[in-house]
Amino acid sequence: MRGVIMHAPGDVRVEDRDHPTVVEPTDAVIKLAATCICGSDLWPYRGAEPVDHQPMGHEYVGTVTEIGADVRTLAVGDFVVGSFFASDNTCEICRAGYQTHCVHRQQGAPGGAQSEYARIPLADGTLVATPGQPDPDLIPSLLAASDVLGTGWFAAVAAEVGPGKTVAVVGDGAVGLLGILAAKELGAERIIAMSRHADRQALARRFGATDIVEERGEEGVARIKELTGGLGAHSTIEAVGTQEAMMQAIHATRAGGHVGFVGVSHDVAIDGFQLFRSGVHLHGGPAPVRRFLPDLIRLIWDREIDPGVVFDLVLPLEEAAEGYRAMDERRAVKVLLTV
Amino acid sequence: MRGVIMHAPGDVRVEDRDHPTVVEPTDAVIKLAATCICGSDLWPYRGAEPVDHQPMGHEYVGTVTEIGADVRTLAVGDFVVGSFFASDNTCEICRAGYQTHCVHRQQGAPGGAQSEYARIPLADGTLVATPGQPDPDLIPSLLAASDVLGTGWFAAVAAEVGPGKTVAVVGDGAVGLLGILAAKELGAERIIAMSRHADRQALARRFGATDIVEERGEEGVARIKELTGGLGAHSTIEAVGTQEAMMQAIHATRAGGHVGFVGVSHDVAIDGFQLFRSGVHLHGGPAPVRRFLPDLIRLIWDREIDPGVVFDLVLPLEEAAEGYRAMDERRAVKVLLTV
Incomplete structure (x- = not known):
């Protein structure tokens, strides 16, 4: 499958990467409907954080294609939104609403979500299914819920x-x-x-x-x-x-x-x-987006909010490098990548 | 009247000072029943803050001896507790419970409360009268309410x-x-x-x-x-x-x-x-003690709490220098000065 790799500051390429699979029984694999570039991706792009051949991306929506044996609340075919920390959503810290500090958290998971598929750890805790298959025009807003809106x-x-x-x-x-x-x-x-x-x-x-x-x-x-x-x-x-x-x-x-x-x-x-x-x-701190996802999905589903308009540039995944340039030069507020 | 002056780091003396009087019509003058040395007084004592012939002390309880023409809620003879910021207790910030940031606050007022008498600005807002004349054994606890307890x-x-x-x-x-x-x-x-x-x-x-x-x-x-x-x-x-x-x-x-x-x-x-x-x-930040004074006075008056036991050394005002030494050397937790 294709995915974005940052070779070095300013050097973003779309390359072939291994197709992710279920590793842990609590994993799910999703096929992305869309992904995007985060303002925080600009820190390494600008050399303000170290980077070396790093798969990029941590914002995602898509369809479950595979689940591990222990996944209970999701099924293949579900449309899901997740956030950039994998969390069990059952520990004391999660129950207090701080899923980004879950005792089993996996920071930055999934790494490399600017790609066609992604492995999501702790899928039951991390992912929230939408009420059904979304109309295509809702996808930017659902994607926004994954990070920037949350x-x-x-x-x-x-x-x-x-x-x-x-x-x-x-x-x-x-x-x-x-x-x-x-x-x-x-x-x-x-x-x-x-x-x-x-x-x-x-x-x-x-x-x-x-x-x-x-x-x-x-x-x-x-x-x-x-x-x-x-x-x-x-x-x-x-x-x-x-x-x-x-x-x-x-x-x-x-x-x-x-x-x-x-x-x-x-x-x-x-x-x-x-x-x-x-x-x-x-x-x-890092936003516990998972706390808010059920409410945010409902507001978007009911068309009460339209956070997706924050995406002012839409490009195919293959043109990710141009997306990074546009955000770096502040020609775009936020870039959605179609997959 | 007598009062404590810090001439320089480590150099504390009890000297004659002018008897305070009402200056603004919102002032009151009180005769102190007791005062004390604050942990924060040790910063200048140890040279960690500049100090030059400074009247010391900001914790006080005592009896009102004089009021300005605009003072409405207090009368001569009332026993009062105040805190170390003078505040009007009516502005928007005071009403939100942050009297230390009152728009008319007078920081560190009264300056020099390690003394026999003190002028209290904004008396209506700053002072809280006790339900009556306190039993002598309640005075240390009421004094504690003025700062450390608050x-x-x-x-x-x-x-x-x-x-x-x-x-x-x-x-x-x-x-x-x-x-x-x-x-x-x-x-x-x-x-x-x-x-x-x-x-x-x-x-x-x-x-x-x-x-x-x-x-x-x-x-x-x-x-x-x-x-x-x-x-x-x-x-x-x-x-x-x-x-x-x-x-x-x-x-x-x-x-x-x-x-x-x-x-x-x-x-x-x-x-x-x-x-x-x-x-x-x-x-x-600096504690808005005034917010809590009515509740704290009630708890002390009803003998539900006994914060006054925190004073483990009692000295006459004239021996303030020994009180500073005892706190500096951690021989005492907190020193009460009888007036």
């Missing part, structure tokens, strides 16, 4: 977004944009998107942003204070992962407010005294 | 302590010990105190600790994991303020758990990726 949703939940609250969103990538959608669904009264790109501002408004702030850093913070009577946002989503974005999020939030951070932290060091003085709540 | 209580609340939970407490100073008392009152099932001093361990057990861990750093973390089935505590109180204590608290907590930190952070830098990976909630 991650944006977690960020909003971690930031304790709710009715009557003012929410600031740092980061106008796909996760930040879907954090806006989540904030709107969770009842936020006002949503301030931080973005200086007209196309992303338009998408932000479509998803529910009520205000746009173009300033960054301390200027951006000052603007948010101005918009909130000097107090700062109740809830702030940090969806970048840089030092500037993290401090911007902390400083834009009022004392007693909540920062939900989901940008994978790179060279971030939070000054303890600044955090102490801020009085904010800070929570984040 | 701070330990906030740490427990920030750590989301509750029934069925396992709580770890980093720091066996007065705040950590009263964090144990708070955890017990808030219904914790199991309370693990980290301490290597026999006298503090005894007090920890008296306040409700069920387990003692003597190891520190990563060894201490390993021991807490061992005691919690490999998962870590649900809730951890950080009551020290050093890098080691903060990372110990984060690492000792399970994913999805909560760290409440109240140690004033000194040279702490939290690695963003470690925090990201941990999946914990982090909340803390």
Whole structure:
């Protein structure tokens, strides 16, 4: 089968790879309906993380083609959505909603989901079947649920977004944009998107942003204070992962407010005294997307949300390299690869 | 009147100071019944914070002797407890329970409460009157409510302590010990105190600790994991303020758990990726003691809690220098100064 391999930073190729099979009795194999490129794939692409002939991709939807002997809740032919951590969904940590920290978790599993087929460990815990075979136009949204929507949703939940609250969103990538959608669904009264790109501002408004702030850093913070009577946002989503974005999020939030951070932290060091003085709540990490999948699938199935519009470039899997380039150059917010 | 002045690190003297008077119409002046030395007073004493002829002290209980023209809720003769931030208790931030970040806050007010009298700004918002004149044996506990108990209580609340939970407490100073008392009152099932001093361990057990861990750093973390089935505590109180204590608290907590930190952070830098990976909630800062004062006063008045036993050395105000020495040398957990 065909799959994406990153040979080195900036060097993405689509090559023949072994067809995955069931290895453990708890595995399933799926045929992908679509996959996509993640903002986090750009870290190694840009040389900010080491990479050496790595099969890429961790977002996926598709049809079960094979199951291990111990798989109980899924059958061949089911259409499924999963997330980027395999989890048993039964341990104490999973039951508390932190499947990304499952005691049996397999991080980054499946590796290499930018491909035609993928092996999914702990299939009963990891995968959620849709109510039936999806209409083709639902596939982008279901795929978004697999990571970016689930991650944006977690960020909003971690930031304790709710009715009557003012929410600031740092980061106008796909996760930040879907954090806006989540904030709107969770009842936020006002949503301030931080973005200086007209196309992303338009998408932000479509998803529910009520205000746009173009300033960054301390200027951006000052603007948010101005918009909130000097107090700062109740809830702030940090969806970048840089030092500037993290401090911007902390400083834009009022004392007693909540920062939900989901940008994978790179060279971030939070000054303890600044955090102490801020009085904010800070929570984040790799999003336990599995916690939210049943609800997100229902919202998508019922066509209450359309997160799939975040994909603004669709390419065949064979053209993955162009997809990486487009995202790297910010010509595309997020690239869907058809399989 | 007499009051404590720190001339320089290690140089504490009791000297004549001006008798405070009402300056703003929202002020009150109180005659102190007792005051005390705070762990945070040791930072300048040890040269870790700059200090130059500074009137010391921010913990106080006493009797109102004078009120400004705009004070509505207090009368001369009332016995009152306050906290170390003056706050109006009416702004949006105060109403959300973060009086330490009140839009009209006066940080560190009153300065110089290790003295016979003190001026309290924003008296209506800052002070809480007791139900009547307290029995003398209640005064140490009411004084504890003014800071150490209120701070330990906030740490427990920030750590989301509750029934069925396992709580770890980093720091066996007065705040950590009263964090144990708070955890017990808030219904914790199991309370693990980290301490290597026999006298503090005894007090920890008296306040409700069920387990003692003597190891520190990563060894201490390993021991807490061992005691919690490999998962870590649900809730951890950080009551020290050093890098080691903060990372110990984060690492000792399970994913999805909560760290409440109240140690004033000194040279702490939290690695963003470690925090990201941990999946914990982090909340803390200067404790909004005022939020808890009405409840704490009631618990003390009804003799349901006895936080005053944390004072293991009582000296007259004139001997404050010996009190600082005793705390610096860890001969005393906390020193009460009679006025």
